[in-house]
Amino acid sequence: MSAYLFRNVDVWDAIEDEPYPGEVLVEGNRITAVAKNAHIDNQNGAEVIDGGGRFLMPGLVEGHCHLSFVNPARNQDLGEIPPEEHLLRTMRNATLLLNHGFTSAYSAASAKLRIDVVVRQEIEDGYLAGPRYRAAGPEITVTGGLGDERKNHGSFEGFGMIADGVTQIRQAVRLCAREGVDNVKFNVSGDEFTSNIRAELVSISQEELTIGVQTAHDFGKRVATHARAAESVKRAVRAGADCIYHCDFADEEALDMLEAAKDRIIIGPAFGLVHNSVFEGDVVGMTKEVVERMGLPRKLEHTMATYHEMRKRGMRVVVGGDYGFTVTPMGQNARDIGHFVKFFGYSPAEALKCATEVGGDIMGHKGELGIIREGALADILLVDGNPLDDQSILVGPKHFAMIMKDGAMHRDPRQRTTLH
Numbered sequence: 001m002s003a004y005l006f007r008n009v010d011v012w013d014a015i016e017d018e019p020y021p022g023e024v025l026v027e028g029n030r031i032t033a034v035a036k037n038a039h040i041d042n043q044n045g046a047e048v049i050d051g052g053g054r055f056l057m058p059g060l061v062e063g064h065c066h067l068s069f070v071n072p073a074r075n076q077d078l079g080e081i082p083p084e085e086h087l088l089r090t091m092r093n094a095t096l097l098l099n100h101g102f103t104s105a106y107s108a109a110s111a112k113l114r115i116d117v118v119v120r121q122e123i124e125d126g127y128l129a130g131p132r133y134r135a136a137g138p139e140i141t142v143t144g145g146l147g148d149e150r151k152n153h154g155s156f157e158g159f160g161m162i163a164d165g166v167t168q169i170r171q172a173v174r175l176c177a178r179e180g181v182d183n184v185k186f187n188v189s190g191d192e193f194t195s196n197i198r199a200e201l202v203s204i205s206q207e208e209l210t211i212g213v214q215t216a217h218d219f220g221k222r223v224a225t226h227a228r229a230a231e232s233v234k235r236a237v238r239a240g241a242d243c244i245y246h247c248d249f250a251d252e253e254a255l256d257m258l259e260a261a262k263d264r265i266i267i268g269p270a271f272g273l274v275h276n277s278v279f280e281g282d283v284v285g286m287t288k289e290v291v292e293r294m295g296l297p298r299k300l301e302h303t304m305a306t307y308h309e310m311r312k313r314g315m316r317v318v319v320g321g322d323y324g325f326t327v328t329p330m331g332q333n334a335r336d337i338g339h340f341v342k343f344f345g346y347s348p349a350e351a352l353k354c355a356t357e358v359g360g361d362i363m364g365h366k367g368e369l370g371i372i373r374e375g376a377l378a379d380i381l382l383v384d385g386n387p388l389d390d391q392s393i394l395v396g397p398k399h400f401a402m403i404m405k406d407g408a409m410h411r412d413p414r415q416r417t418t419l420h
């Protein structure tokens with residue numbers, strides 16, 4: 001069993017707001033001791049690592065991840081890319097994300113049914129370097145909903161799994177379960193990024209969603225929903241969804257319903273895609289006019305107001321920004337931590353907890369992942385600089401002196417090399 005004793009580090013444990021000078025002992029894949037302003041006896045001869053006064057924190061958790069979104073120019077590219085290329089590029093994304101300090105990722109949908117599942121298995125079996133991964137199936141949607149890219153005059157593949165009526169919805173969920181997903185995803189509202197149905201409209205019926213969630217729970221799967229419209233948020237809460245993404249247009253009633261269910265529901269804004277489209281869309285041809293026509297600046301205003309409210313109401317919110325599109329290249333995922341501070345009014349410590357401690361919860365390891373405490377899983381970063389002062393240092397691999405996942409060194413501070 002490997003064992004490491006970290007000395008001379010500033011420990012930020014994701015429990016308290018401020019870091020403290022301390023020491024951390026890792027044995028096997030667990031943290032077995034944390035000392036605050038004190039020393040740990042090295043009785044068992046753990047390898048001692050001098051942290052050089054660096055910031056020691058939990059590994060980051062990407063709470064709205066699409067490893068199989070391999071920078072498509074158009075949504076339908078995700079359906080049309082052949083499975084062989086698609087799988088290889090998804091594997092590359094997995095390693096890239098780990099190199100960028102994300103030791104866990106919760107999938108918010110796979111572009112093809114089995115890609116997430118096989119990539120997760122390859123990581124778990126130790127053949128592929130990647131984050132802990134909760135695999136999803138494709139976004140389950142109805143005819144005309146977000147993810148239905150078909151055209152009446154020809155065959156176009158989308159990234160969604162289309163199912164209409166309770167019978168087909170049940171079957172779609174069971175298919176995802178049979179193929180081994182951990183999470184089932186439903187598109188409840190439309191979106192600005194599809195021409196079919198706007199973000200403020202609802203596609204799936206309450207009956208379909210309720211049956212879908214129930215079926216997923218019967219199979220022991222967690223359920224996430226794409227829900228931008230106020231009514232879509234309400235349907236997701238009523239149906240018993242575990243995770244509700246976006247919620248941009250949540251009205252007072254929707255917010256009250258979420259607050260009443262805050263112990264069982266996790267929220268995620270997936271803000272990066274909206275942010276980059278509005279402020280940086282030019283680089284991919286999304287001019288100001290295009291962005292305006294899509295209604296994105298208006299949506300951004302709504303998202304900001306909604307998440308100020310989420311914070312006030314003490315909702316559990318994860319960081320994750322729909323990275324993997326051309327406008328949101330995979331690897332920049334940590335930018336969303338800074339967005340929480342700048343756009344949603346979170347303190348740096350609160351934002352960092354969303355990317356660590358709350359993330360541990362969505363991964364199914366509440367209180368033992370995304371946190372530095374005795375007994376927790378050993379996913380640990382050593383960072384040059386203090387991300388509470390400047391969140392941008394967490395973007396890109398260069399400030400990570402160490403990346404440890406499950407007690408194993410992915411990046412060893414004693415053999416520091418450049419990761420991409």
Ligand SMILES: [Zn+2]
Pocket residue numbers: 064066108270322
């Ligand atoms: Zn997404």
